[in-house]
Amino acid sequence: MEKTRLFTLAGRVLKNLFRKPATVGYPYEPARYPERMRGHVEIRIEDCITCGLCMRSCPSQAIQVDRKAGTWTISRFDCVQCGSCVNVCPKKCLTMASGYTAPGTARTSETYTKPQEEKTQPAQGGKPVVDKEKCVYCTLCAKKCPQEAITVDRKEKTWSLDAEKCVECGICGESCPKKAISL
Amino acid sequence: MAKRSIVPFGPQHPVLPEPVHLDLVLEDETVVGAIPSIGYVHRGLEKLVEKRDFKQYVYIAERICGICSCGHGLGYCMAVENVMGIEVPDRAKYLRTIWIEMSRVHSHLLWLGLLADAMGFESLFMESWRLREKILDMFDETTGGRIIHSVNQVGGVQKDMDSTMLNDVLRAVEDLQKELKPVIDTFLQDYTVQSRLKGTGILKRDDAIAMGAVGPMLRASGEPYDVRMLGYAAYGDLSVEPVISTGCDSYARCEVRLKELLQSFDLIREAIGKIPEGPVSVPVKGNPSGEYFVRIEQPRGEAIYYIKGNGTKYLDRFRLRTPTTSNIPPMVEMLKGCQLADVPILILTIDPCVSCTER
Structure with a gap:
């Protein structure tokens, strides 16, 4: 028992003498960051x-x-x-x-x-306005709105906007398949 | 009767980086009683839930504590999802399981290092923490953060792991298991370790149950109780068996945590093997209304999350009972009759996490 322990110990000491350190010599060596890192x-x-x-x-x-x-x-x-x-x-x-x-x-x-x-530039900012003629009430704009500011009722054919919630990001206009929304 | 004296322990003590205070009642060198007091790092994070959007609060829940971060995010998200009736995609459940098992590995390795450090076994301490770095690197690669992962969100997880990443995790787990072998052998067989741990801090099974011990503390007293058996996240599909030891002493608690490391490796491997394809999150619309209780197994034991929503985007109440809170009464019981020199190690064997406890 004692003998084997001595050999493991000696082996480890020798290994550690010649091994590279486990740490990185930052800042002299640059740190490697993975792609997803939140820095x-x-x-x-x-x-x-x-x-x-x-x-x-x-x-x-x-x-x-x-x-x-x-x-x-x-x-x-x-x-x-x-x-x-x-x-x-x-x-x-x-x-x-x-x-x-x-x-x-x-x-x-x-x-x-x-x-x-x-x-x-024109068409930057401003609340979205819907063209009732073109709108097909597909609800895509309501789904895409990050603030849930748009409510669309397919049956009643209504489109309404909560102006307080709206941040004028223009995503509704971009997502509209009929190009019925303008800012 | 010998003369009694009171010796203060903490709030600043070399064995713990976190502040916990104990008044130790001594008769000569023997501890006959201990009066714990906490409250040095209270930050009012539960109250903050009334001021932050419920989706935003996930980031705060994760920051309650560094080491249990992944579990806190998961517990909070599960509570909100249950209130809102959201079914999380299967792939997200598996990813959550993989991450929380990885965080168990990192937490236990941290604890092993601290234990070795408390015994003055510096090389074992450094070896444990060197190995812990490997798992932290995997966190960095897969989640973007070493300690605070920010992967849980209400409705699933924020990031997916592709097959190369899963393979990297597998390889890291294999390497770690191989390199951990001598560390485990040292902890379990070295006479220096045994002389400090064996026979100290006895907590009988009946006492452990009566005092409400949780986690490895309870399992080291021989009670097979593990909240993972409830089958939350993907645990229902995986083979989870509580790791127990009947030693009831500090050595048994060390043994349970070492074996849990191996169990976590197996669970990670099994989860990666079974992980289904599909989306990782579902869109969340509306606000939570109602209340819910969630129990999950943190590395340190059972944690309870309670939320109450009122239909607005701000929750009424968030309550968290951490494993350390429940482990303080058994710790006080365990300290009675021990020697003053053993106190630091006994406190360490409950794996105290004071910043969680005080929130």
Whole structure:
């Protein structure tokens, strides 16, 4: 018994002497991040419609969206990398990227501003309006609406919008097979 | 009668990173009583359910504790799904099972490392945590987070695992099982470990049941009670047998957790072999109205989730009873009669998770 223990011990000692360490010499050696890693949130601000869904869905209230100024602000130290904003974004302009944000000594926030020319484009924003002539009451828009703001009754042939819930994301217009909805 | 004195234990103590306080009543070196007190890391997370959307709260439920994160998300989602009458797709159930079993492996390896560290067996501690890294890497690859996975959502899971990922998990499990063999042998056969664990912290089966012990603590007293037998998630299709030991001491609790590691490997393999194709989530419309109770087996034992919805997107109440809460009375009972030097290890054998307990 004692003999075998000695051999295992000696073997292990020798192995550990010549083996690579189990740890990585970060930051001198770069860390390898897997593809799915939730490191930090990135935004393609030119696609953002400042609908504010991300702000409302953020459990740690790290995101501030200002519609008038066209800005999207994130407090990197408040963000808990849950991915809630990425899941609700109707335009898919938010993504989770790998790699952590740099450490710091003070709370900082990053502000992204929408490019100006986007604002002057027509058909940007505004509540959806349905063309009763074209609408076939297929309910697709109601199903796609991220805020459940649209109610469609197939039997009664009614289409109604809850203006308070609507965030003017335009998904109903894109999903309409008859192109009956305009913003 | 020897003179009695009171020695404070914690809230800051080298054996635990988390704050729990005990007033130990001593007669010489022998503990004759212990008065526990908690409340150092209360964050009011249950109250927060009234201020956050019920779908959003999943992310908060997961952050109640780091080590039990996956289970908290699952328990909360299952409660909401039952209130709303949502049937989760089969593939999502299997994925949930695989992830929660992986989290059991990581939790038990963490505990084994802490136990070795408490005994002063540093190389065993490092070996346990080195192996734990492998399972954390698998979490990183499959879910995107090492500790907080954020995969559960009301109505299913957020992410699917393709066949390459499932194969990676299988391979990691195989490697881990092979490398774990010497660690298990050391824990079970090494005389240093045995001299610290054998015969200490006796908790008889009747006492364990009467005091409401749960999880490995109860199973190490010989009671075959495992909530996974209820067949939630995909456990109904898998072969789950409670791992028990009749030793009733610290060594038995260590043995149960070691064997549960092997059981988890088998369950992961079985689940990956049986996993059906299909969607991983169903759309959720409307708001929960009504109340529901869910029991699940966390790595540390049985956890209870209660929710009450009022038909709006904010829930009225969320209540969580964690395994550590139920294991505190048996721990106090177990401490009576032990030596002061054994107290840290005895507290550790219940695998306390204070941040869960205080929420």
